Amino acid sequence: MPTKTIKVDYLARVEGEGALSLKIRDGIVQDAKLKIFEPPRFFEAFLRDRDFAEAPDITARICGICPVAYQMSAVHAMENAAGVRVTGPLRDLRRLLYCGEWIESHALHVFMLHAPDFLGFEDAVAMARDHGDIVRTGLAIKKAGNAIVTLVGGREIHPINVRVGGFYKTPSKASLKKLSESLAPARDHVLSVLTWAKALPFPEFEADYEMVALRHGAEYPFNEGRIASTKGLDADAANYESAFTERQEPHSTALHSIVNGRGAYLVGPMARFAINKDLLTPLAKEAATQLDIEHGCANPFKSILVRLIEILFAFEEALRLIESFEEPDAPAIRVEPRSATGVAATEAPRGLLYQRYDIGENGQITLAKIVPPTSQNQKTIEEDLRGVAQQYVSLPDEELQWRCEQTIRNYDPCISCSAHFLKLDVDRGPNEAVQ
Amino acid sequence: MTLRIIAVGNLNRRDDGAGILAARAFRRSFKGDIDVVESIAEPASLLTAWGDVDTVIILDASAPAGKPGRIRSIVVGQDPLPKETSAASTHAFGLASALELANALGEAPATTIVLTIEGEDFGYGEGLSQHVAAAISNFVQAITDCTQAIARKRTTHA
Known part of the structure; x- marks a missing residue:
C-alpha cells in the first residue's frame, strides 16, 4: 500500500521552533500536524506575585516582534481591573504605537x-x-515603523515607555510632526508595490474559515472592541473564556484553541479585514479594490495582500493621529490597584491577543492567563495543511514541502509567542517512492 | 572616508551585551572624534546605521567556542563570518544576515570590520561572565588599535 511521510525538522522564516509532519496513504492525506516543540516559557508563572504595574514590561519580553501587543493587552487588562479608562491623547498615542508595530x-x-x-x-x-x-x-517601510515605535515606545525593540495608565513620557507635538515627515513617503512606498504584489503567483486555495477579530464599530481595531466572528460570534472580552476553549495536544507545547461548539478559527489580518474592512480609509479601500480583495479574502496565500492593506492603513492612521495630536496634561493617569479580575483583548499584528489577570488586595498578580494569536491559529494552520497537502499531493516531495512551509508562513506564526521553527515530516509509507 | 563604530547585542542576555559595554567604555576613554552608536542587529536598523559612512567597525559577542574572552577581528569580504554572531537575537535576521543582505543590495560599507569577543554565558540577566568581564579592557584596546590602523591607512592614502 503506497504510503508516504514528509517531515520538516525545522521550519524556516518563522519566529520560534516548530516542525511539520504529513502522513499520506494511497494519495490521501491522513494526518497533518504542526508540531511546536519550543519549550514552554512560563511567563504566566513569572507574572504571579509581581506587582500589577510590572505586567507591561514583563509581557513585552515574550516577543521581540510584537512586544507592543503584549504591553497593550496587559495595560488594558490592568486598567479594566482597576476600573480606569484611558482616553484622549494617551489613547491616541497607544493607537499610534500599535500602528508602528503593525508596520x-x-x-x-x-x-x-x-x-x-x-x-x-x-x-x-x-x-x-x-x-x-x-x-x-520593504526595508524603508519597516524603518518608518521602527521610527514610530522608537519615538513613542522609547526604543525599537521591547519598548520601555508603556505603563499602566499611559506612558512614562509622551512625545512632543514637534517631535511627532518631525516623525510624520518620514511617514508620508513610506506610505507612498506601499502604494508603489501593490502592482508587484498583485502579480505574485498565488496558489488556488480557499477555506470556509470562522474569522475572529475585534469589532469596535467606529474605527479599525487596535486596542478596543467586542470579539466578533464571521459566523455570528459577538462577545465582550470578559466572556472570552466562555466563548473559546484552550486544550492541550500531545504534539504541541502551545495550547490549541477552538470556538466552543464549532472548532478551529482564524485570527489575524484576514479576519480583521473581513470584519472591519468598512472602517478602512478610502485609500486603503481603493488599494483593496486594486488588489481584487475588496469583497474579502478567503485564500490564506493572499494574506500578504491584506498585510499590505493594513500597512497602508497604519500609515494613514498614524498620520491622522499625529495631525490631530494635542500634548496631554500628564503622561499617565493615576491607576490604583484593587482586588479584581481584569481582562483585555487587543489586535496584535498576528491577531487577537487575550490576557486576564487576577489582582489581589496589595496590587499583586495572583493569576495570569495569556492567549497569543499563533496558538489560536494553530488548529486552522493544521486544517490548511491538510487541505493544501491534499490539493497538491501529486507534487514531488520537495515541491510539496515548499508549498506546506508556505502554508504555515501564510500565518506569520510567532511560535516563540505561542510556546513556543520547522521540521517537515511527509510519511507516504514504505512503498511509495520519494520523488 | 568616514568611520562609525556600531555596537550590537542584548544587555539582558549576559555576555551578548559585551559589545555594547565595550563601546561605552571606549567612548568614555577615547579622546578623538569617532561616532559610536548602539543598534539592534536587524537589517533596517543596521542599513541605516551604516548608510552614510564608508567604514564601520561592528562590535558584537561571538558564540561560545571554548575560549571565553577571546577577541577576533573579521574583515568582511576577506574573512569568513560566522553564520550568526549573536546567540540571543529574538529576530529572524541577525548581524550576519544583515551584512549579507547589504552586500546583495550593494549597500554594504566599503570596509566592514567585525570585532568579536567570545562569550560564555548567553543566559537571561545582566552582567558579564567572569572571563568576558576580565577581557573587556583588552576588547576596548582592540577597538582603539583598529581605529588607529584605519587612521594610518587614511593618512597613507591621503
Whole structure:
C-alpha cells in the first residue's frame, strides 16, 4: 500500500521552533500536524506575585516582534481591573504605537519572510540579488515603523515607555510632526508595490474559515472592541473564556484553541479585514479594490495582500493621529490597584491577543492567563495543511514541502509567542517512492 | 572616508551585551572624534546605521567556542563570518544576515570590520561572565588599535 511521510525538522522564516509532519496513504492525506516543540516559557508563572504595574514590561519580553501587543493587552487588562479608562491623547498615542508595530511586523513578514516563497527564493538575501528594489522598499517601510515605535515606545525593540495608565513620557507635538515627515513617503512606498504584489503567483486555495477579530464599530481595531466572528460570534472580552476553549495536544507545547461548539478559527489580518474592512480609509479601500480583495479574502496565500492593506492603513492612521495630536496634561493617569479580575483583548499584528489577570488586595498578580494569536491559529494552520497537502499531493516531495512551509508562513506564526521553527515530516509509507 | 563604530547585542542576555559595554567604555576613554552608536542587529536598523559612512567597525559577542574572552577581528569580504554572531537575537535576521543582505543590495560599507569577543554565558540577566568581564579592557584596546590602523591607512592614502 503506497504510503508516504514528509517531515520538516525545522521550519524556516518563522519566529520560534516548530516542525511539520504529513502522513499520506494511497494519495490521501491522513494526518497533518504542526508540531511546536519550543519549550514552554512560563511567563504566566513569572507574572504571579509581581506587582500589577510590572505586567507591561514583563509581557513585552515574550516577543521581540510584537512586544507592543503584549504591553497593550496587559495595560488594558490592568486598567479594566482597576476600573480606569484611558482616553484622549494617551489613547491616541497607544493607537499610534500599535500602528508602528503593525508596520514593522507586517513589513518584515511581507518583504523578508513571505515574498521569497512566491518568488522561489530560499530567503530574502537570495531574493535581494534579483529583486533589490522590492527589498529596499520593504526595508524603508519597516524603518518608518521602527521610527514610530522608537519615538513613542522609547526604543525599537521591547519598548520601555508603556505603563499602566499611559506612558512614562509622551512625545512632543514637534517631535511627532518631525516623525510624520518620514511617514508620508513610506506610505507612498506601499502604494508603489501593490502592482508587484498583485502579480505574485498565488496558489488556488480557499477555506470556509470562522474569522475572529475585534469589532469596535467606529474605527479599525487596535486596542478596543467586542470579539466578533464571521459566523455570528459577538462577545465582550470578559466572556472570552466562555466563548473559546484552550486544550492541550500531545504534539504541541502551545495550547490549541477552538470556538466552543464549532472548532478551529482564524485570527489575524484576514479576519480583521473581513470584519472591519468598512472602517478602512478610502485609500486603503481603493488599494483593496486594486488588489481584487475588496469583497474579502478567503485564500490564506493572499494574506500578504491584506498585510499590505493594513500597512497602508497604519500609515494613514498614524498620520491622522499625529495631525490631530494635542500634548496631554500628564503622561499617565493615576491607576490604583484593587482586588479584581481584569481582562483585555487587543489586535496584535498576528491577531487577537487575550490576557486576564487576577489582582489581589496589595496590587499583586495572583493569576495570569495569556492567549497569543499563533496558538489560536494553530488548529486552522493544521486544517490548511491538510487541505493544501491534499490539493497538491501529486507534487514531488520537495515541491510539496515548499508549498506546506508556505502554508504555515501564510500565518506569520510567532511560535516563540505561542510556546513556543520547522521540521517537515511527509510519511507516504514504505512503498511509495520519494520523488 | 568616514568611520562609525556600531555596537550590537542584548544587555539582558549576559555576555551578548559585551559589545555594547565595550563601546561605552571606549567612548568614555577615547579622546578623538569617532561616532559610536548602539543598534539592534536587524537589517533596517543596521542599513541605516551604516548608510552614510564608508567604514564601520561592528562590535558584537561571538558564540561560545571554548575560549571565553577571546577577541577576533573579521574583515568582511576577506574573512569568513560566522553564520550568526549573536546567540540571543529574538529576530529572524541577525548581524550576519544583515551584512549579507547589504552586500546583495550593494549597500554594504566599503570596509566592514567585525570585532568579536567570545562569550560564555548567553543566559537571561545582566552582567558579564567572569572571563568576558576580565577581557573587556583588552576588547576596548582592540577597538582603539583598529581605529588607529584605519587612521594610518587614511593618512597613507591621503
